[in-house]
Amino acid sequence: MGSNLDAMTTVFTEFYYWLTVALMFLIHVGFCMYEVGASRRRNHMHTLMKNSMLIPLVTITFFFFGWWIYWAFPNGPFITGGILWDDAAANSPLSPTMGTNLSDRITGVFWAAFLLFSWTAASIVSGSVIERINSGAFWILAVVIGSGAWIIDAAWGWHYGGWMVQLLGYHDAYASGVIHGIAGGFALGVLVVLGPRIGKFAADGTPRDIRPHNPWLVCIGLFLIYTGFWGFYVACNVPLIDPAGIGGQITGETWTATTIYLTPTTLGAITVNFLMSLSGGMLAAFMVSKGDAFWTYSGGLAGIITASAGNDLYHPIQAMVIGMIGAWIAYKMHYYVERKFKIDDAVGAVAVHGYAGFAGLVIAGFVLWGHPSSPYEGYASINPLGQFVGAIIMFFVLGFLPGWIVAKILHAFGLLRIPKPVELLGLDFRTVQEQRAADSEVREAQKSQI
Amino acid sequence: MTTTGIDSWAVDLADVGAIYPFQGTEWLWLIIGLVAWIGWHVWCINWEKSYQEDKVREYGSKKKIEEALNDD
Numbered sequence: 001m002g003s004n005l006d007a008m009t010t011v012f013t014e015f016y017y018w019l020t021v022a023l024m025f026l027i028h029v030g031f032c033m034y035e036v037g038a039s040r041r042r043n044h045m046h047t048l049m050k051n052s053m054l055i056p057l058v059t060i061t062f063f064f065f066g067w068w069i070y071w072a073f074p075n076g077p078f079i080t081g082g083i084l085w086d087d088a089a090a091n092s093p094l095s096p097t098m099g100t101n102l103s104d105r106i107t108g109v110f111w112a113a114f115l116l117f118s119w120t121a122a123s124i125v126s127g128s129v130i131e132r133i134n135s136g137a138f139w140i141l142a143v144v145i146g147s148g149a150w151i152i153d154a155a156w157g158w159h160y161g162g163w164m165v166q167l168l169g170y171h172d173a174y175a176s177g178v179i180h181g182i183a184g185g186f187a188l189g190v191l192v193v194l195g196p197r198i199g200k201f202a203a204d205g206t207p208r209d210i211r212p213h214n215p216w217l218v219c220i221g222l223f224l225i226y227t228g229f230w231g232f233y234v235a236c237n238v239p240l241i242d243p244a245g246i247g248g249q250i251t252g253e254t255w256t257a258t259t260i261y262l263t264p265t266t267l268g269a270i271t272v273n274f275l276m277s278l279s280g281g282m283l284a285a286f287m288v289s290k291g292d293a294f295w296t297y298s299g300g301l302a303g304i305i306t307a308s309a310g311n312d313l314y315h316p317i318q319a320m321v322i323g324m325i326g327a328w329i330a331y332k333m334h335y336y337v338e339r340k341f342k343i344d345d346a347v348g349a350v351a352v353h354g355y356a357g358f359a360g361l362v363i364a365g366f367v368l369w370g371h372p373s374s375p376y377e378g379y380a381s382i383n384p385l386g387q388f389v390g391a392i393i394m395f396f397v398l399g400f401l402p403g404w405i406v407a408k409i410l411h412a413f414g415l416l417r418i419p420k421p422v423e424l425l426g427l428d429f430r431t432v433q434e435q436r437a438a439d440s441e442v443r444e445a446q447k448s449q450i
Numbered sequence: 451m452t453t454t455g456i457d458s459w460a461v462d463l464a465d466v467g468a469i470y471p472f473q474g475t476e477w478l479w480l481i482i483g484l485v486a487w488i489g490w491h492v493w494c495i496n497w498e499k500s501y502q503e504d505k506v507r508e509y510g511s512k513k514k515i516e517e518a519l520n521d522d
Contacts, residue, residue, distance in 0.1 A: 057487070061487060093480050094476040094477060094480060096468035136491070418502065421505075424518070425518045430509065433509070
């Protein structure tokens, strides 16, 4: 930190990312409330622990190798270049910059912001598979997406030098595809192998409604996810950078906030567009679901997710309309896939994150057609084909396929699904019996004192 | 003697980098971390399996399952 301006910029940036991490914690609180609310009483505690324990597992593995992957693989490798050993070495668990280091104040908070995205990716999958997956199997899947699949997609399509940005003009400023599309696709891949909960479908294939035991808790959980989403959005930006720091084609000395691609935007723009796409999603979802609370809240989320690819640039009313389209697609696709393919997605995660994220990427390709994807020379500009190919890569190649393959392997070893009697009894059955026995013993002891 | 490389703050901070203890042993800590992580997964899968087997043995009769479903 050579000058006061450098010091202010560094400390501001350090604090900025730190704040996003604290806000993004609320996403996880929301996911836990939402999942527990959606599960039946006999599965509460296991459902809570399944989601909670992905936190330590994804955290340590993201430290061990996830962060290294992000900096090593922007070129594929071998698509636009080789492995970026030097960049990766500075972000490996062996690097002095990963510990307390007075000459580097940014790497740690930047790592943490990315880590919270990793939790989100894994947590999206967690909700869809409740009440029948082995926790141990889920935690392996959580590491695969949280510290593997998603961070490869980030290196490819959410890095200023990513090959998808260079060759396809891929633009996904607030992660329609790189978080939501991939997580939805991954969840679908796991669900195909895992199968539905017992009783979900009638003998003729008609789906039955397994209601959340506590719709109120589900909705408050979704509300908390909205709150944490503010942190997610601002964490996707570089808060303050000068054109010399970017080193691209931008001229002059006007400092700016940028996206992860170092393309200029403003915090004001993304704040308005976040709210407008949320509103569009809620309005459409309320209408299409005839006022269902769960789908109205989920529709708000789907609205934000659909507009996220281009919310750095959209006009607010465009963000609203795109949010409406995304919520409508998520609702319709959820029930279509459920009926047609007998997929039991307990919380609609594949629809709200996967289909809405996919649609958001494709829409951005048309609405932002021709806009530069990067401040650097030689990159493709944003275009519909590049966005469509990008959506396929996110949802199917890095999402569905790894989820399906790893679930198949776990299934082959008999590790994926809980035994049928355990599913029927409920995952918490034994604990509840022990608690009842303990309560009864205390009651008898109290009665003996009358 | 210091484990951090800093034995006095009479320094220009511009010249100071990493200050965590035992610098140079990062490989060792990484191996410990990886073993702990893999070991945890192995323990967890075995524990969960035996927990479920015990549960099925104790409560897995048709009568018990029917009672549990009626009680839900």
